[in-house]
Amino acid sequence: MKKRSPMKKNSKKSIWVFGDYRNYYQNRVTLQLIARAVALAKVIDAEVCALIFGYEIDEWIMEYTAHGADRILAIDDPELQSYSTERYLAIIERLAGERDPEIILIGATDFGREFAPRLAKRLKTGLSADCVGLDITDDGLLLQIAPSFGGNMLAEIVTERHRPQMATVRPGTFKEIPHDNQRKAVVERLPLMKNLPKPRVRLIEYERSVEKEHTIENASVIVCGGRGMGNKEKFKKLQELARLLGGDVGATRPVVYAGWADHDVLVGQAGKHIKPKLLFSFGISGAIQHTAGLGEANFIIAINKNPQATMLKMADVAIVGDASDVLNHLIRELKKRIRE
Amino acid sequence: MVTELPWDEKTGTLRRDLAAGMMNPACKHALEAALQIKEHHPANITVMTMGPPAAEEVLREALALGADKAVLVCDRLLAGSDTFATSLILKEAIKKKCPKFDLILCGAYTADSETAQVGPQLAEELDLPAAAYVEKLEIFRKTLRVRRLVDNFRETLEMEFPALVTISMENYKPRYTGLAGLESAFDKNDVVILDAKALGLTAASIEKKGSRTKVRKVFLRKTQKGNVLLQGAASAVVTEFLDKYQRKIGTVIGKSIEEKKSDEKK
Numbered sequence: 001m002k003k004r005s006p007m008k009k010n011s012k013k014s015i016w017v018f019g020d021y022r023n024y025y026q027n028r029v030t031l032q033l034i035a036r037a038v039a040l041a042k043v044i045d046a047e048v049c050a051l052i053f054g055y056e057i058d059e060w061i062m063e064y065t066a067h068g069a070d071r072i073l074a075i076d077d078p079e080l081q082s083y084s085t086e087r088y089l090a091i092i093e094r095l096a097g098e099r100d101p102e103i104i105l106i107g108a109t110d111f112g113r114e115f116a117p118r119l120a121k122r123l124k125t126g127l128s129a130d131c132v133g134l135d136i137t138d139d140g141l142l143l144q145i146a147p148s149f150g151g152n153m154l155a156e157i158v159t160e161r162h163r164p165q166m167a168t169v170r171p172g173t174f175k176e177i178p179h180d181n182q183r184k185a186v187v188e189r190l191p192l193m194k195n196l197p198k199p200r201v202r203l204i205e206y207e208r209s210v211e212k213e214h215t216i217e218n219a220s221v222i223v224c225g226g227r228g229m230g231n232k233e234k235f236k237k238l239q240e241l242a243r244l245l246g247g248d249v250g251a252t253r254p255v256v257y258a259g260w261a262d263h264d265v266l267v268g269q270a271g272k273h274i275k276p277k278l279l280f281s282f283g284i285s286g287a288i289q290h291t292a293g294l295g296e297a298n299f300i301i302a303i304n305k306n307p308q309a310t311m312l313k314m315a316d317v318a319i320v321g322d323a324s325d326v327l328n329h330l331i332r333e334l335k336k337r338i339r340e
Numbered sequence: 341m342v343t344e345l346p347w348d349e350k351t352g353t354l355r356r357d358l359a360a361g362m363m364n365p366a367c368k369h370a371l372e373a374a375l376q377i378k379e380h381h382p383a384n385i386t387v388m389t390m391g392p393p394a395a396e397e398v399l400r401e402a403l404a405l406g407a408d409k410a411v412l413v414c415d416r417l418l419a420g421s422d423t424f425a426t427s428l429i430l431k432e433a434i435k436k437k438c439p440k441f442d443l444i445l446c447g448a449y450t451a452d453s454e455t456a457q458v459g460p461q462l463a464e465e466l467d468l469p470a471a472a473y474v475e476k477l478e479i480f481r482k483t484l485r486v487r488r489l490v491d492n493f494r495e496t497l498e499m500e501f502p503a504l505v506t507i508s509m510e511n512y513k514p515r516y517t518g519l520a521g522l523e524s525a526f527d528k529n530d531v532v533i534l535d536a537k538a539l540g541l542t543a544a545s546i547e548k549k550g551s552r553t554k555v556r557k558v559f560l561r562k563t564q565k566g567n568v569l570l571q572g573a574a575s576a577v578v579t580e581f582l583d584k585y586q587r588k589i590g591t592v593i594g595k596s597i598e599e600k601k602s603d604e605k606k
Contacts, residue, residue, distance in 0.1 A: 110490035114472035153558055200469035201498070202499065205495070245589075246594070307571075333575075
């Protein structure tokens with residue numbers, strides 16, 4: 001990396017937001033980051049610059065403009081038709097070297113969480129992961145609030161001496177600015193740089209996975225079960241409650257390992273992070289590996305026969321009792337009461 | 341539960357020396373992937389971790405499961421490293437102890453702060469082709485083919501060795517550690533321990549090349565939970581619960597569940 005001058009004249013500070021448009025309609029994290037960047041930019045007197053690399057990307061240029069970006073750096077080239085970590089790394093390394101962004105924000109999608117660490121390493125700077133808050137400190141640094149130890153604690157992290165300051169941010173953390181067609185941005189259309197290194201990872205094939213379009217990550221009601229359900233048959237009844245409530249079933253790791261549920265409904269640190277409006281938790285003790293995935297649950301009803309269970313302490317409503325018993329009564333009672 | 345975690349209040353970092361020596365679940369999957377490769381190809385597995393002396397247990401567990409060699413990077417000077425520093429230190433250890441590797445496998449997540457950053461950053465340090473969240477590996481001579489699911493896209497990627505992958509928890513379910521194997525692994529004295537000096541790192545060079553981020557504060561996540569406790573017979577508890585929260589639940593599910601005797605049926 002070349003030496004950077006700490007005080008670059010005649011150029012406004014810039015907050016870059018990486019345009020992760022691949023699941024634009026399902027995942028609005030880029031727009032959410034633009035919105036947050038707009039607020040942060042006011043504090044440190046910066047502009048908000050969205051990066052878009054791809055092929056036939058005019059739609060995203062218009063969208064990011066309408067949602068608040070001041071500047072767009074766009075590279076539109078058939079060679080960028082599919083996402084490529086290596087290409088994006090090489091491109092941003094060049095652009096950052098030329099333009100010295102103060103901050104780079106990247107959505108904590110699967111892609112972002114693989115890409116951002118490598119970019120930070122290449123730019124020889126710090127990065128915090130999966131932030132749930134961003135602010136500016138009194139000394140003008142980007143305050144990165146990130147979950148720590150499985151999400152039960154939060155850490156305030158800063159990158160004091162190195163630039164850019166970088167963070168990946170959990171989708172859903174911030175609210176996007178409403179779409180405004182009148183908004184204008186400076187759009188810089190750049191050519192794809194010549195002599196970029198040839199990618200060493202070859203994409204052989206890819207397809208959008210249809211079966212996973214609906215995941216429990218965006219369900220508004222989730223019925224989660226743990227080993228306290230007793231056995232597979234009893235566990236399966238959670239499905240009935242989920243159906244009645246228009247929700248999905250989630251599971252803890254022991255349950256997935258026991259074969260009572262599929263891995264793609266595993267909730268927790270190694271599985272899905274959920275944000276339902278209502279979470280029912282049946283027979284779950286509340287091990288950190290599980291509760292790490294519940295950070296965004298709005299209202300929790302937990303049922304456990306052990307009054308000391310952590311899960312009961314985390315709940316808005318804690319019901320002490322046999323999980324399967326309570327489930328059966330709840331299903332019966334709901335069937336009586338529900339009117340469309 | 342949370343308050344019992346061994347945090348160092350001064351530095352805001354996890355006291356790894358006090359946290360139980362237990363292998364990250366995702367790393368167990370990565371080890372399983374390595375063991376399966378070894379079943380079909382001539383291979384030599386080195387397991388490596390950075391941590392307190394107690395982390396040796398984790399390495400012994402890996403040896404018991406079938407790893408051939410173990411390296412523990414352990415030095416107080418390295419405590420509190422962020423992922424930037426950790427990946428640099430691991431690179432030095434790899435260059436020292438197994439420079440002729442073909443493949444590096446990492447867990448796609450870690451149990452403490454789950455940053456998942458060390459693997460990708462290590463790939464940068466070693467200048468390797470890499471892929472994260474890998475569910476399935478196949479080897480064809482000099483080529484590694486991997487399958488993965490990222491952001492709803494099912495991808496097949498290929499790269500040449502040497503390479504680095506991080507392994508998801510989708511496949512490669514870890515095998516059981518036999519007790520006998522564990523004991524014999526504890527008898528063997530084959531965990532190589534490297535300190536900062538062995539890696540050519542000094543306090544000054546760590547300060548200069550090490551952590552980029554600084555934790556200024558760590559605090560408990562605020563929860564404003566009402567924590568209403570209900571207990572008694574299941575039927576009574578369920579009725580009490582539904583009566584109390586019928587409005588809230590009804591709003592979320594978009595259906596009324598308010599009990600009206602006169603209007604039982606639609």
